[in-house]
Amino acid sequence: MDSWYVSKQLKEQLQELGFTKIIMAGKGSYVFEGENFKGKGSEWKKRVDYRKNEWGINVPCVRKKLLNPTFGTLNLLFFQKSNSNCYLLMDLSSISLRGAEIWRIWTAHNIIEQFRKILKSGLKIAEMK
Known part of the structure; x- marks a missing residue:
């Protein structure tokens, strides 16, 4: 899902329609709270300890459960x-997904964008929503 159009209402409507797996790119300006820290996504990206060789993922990563006001x-x-x-x-x-x-x-995501x-x-569509 594109972060430009997302809202809590849209998330709930999609779930009511039967979409159970919804992934969205988070913006650096979104605020998250947890682990005795509250800050923007851009700050969290610098704080987390990325781990290599996580099962099924070919880049260093870490999964966190955090709170977002929205x-x-x-x-x-x-x-x-x-x-x-x-x-x-x-x-x-x-x-929650693994x-x-x-x-x-x-x-x-890249296939969908292409x-x-x-x-x-x-x-020749000038604008596509």
Whole structure:
């Protein structure tokens, strides 16, 4: 799910429609609280201890359960593509997913983006929501 359009209401509506596994890229400006620290995602990305060779995930990562004012308590998967590029994924699923499940779902993100770009260019659609 794209972080631009997300809201608690949208999450609940998707769950009512039967979508049980919902993953979203977290923004660096989102605030999370837990482990005696409250700060932005960009600060959390620097604080967590990334672990290599996690089962089913080919990049250093760590899964944390933290509190967000908008979504409540949720699981986050922090992952590191390089020493300077760290990202976070938010698990908005109705049932908490394991890190490998979050990662597997997220890896399809690039395929979806490529498909969307092909549709836009092939159908000459200026704006696609």
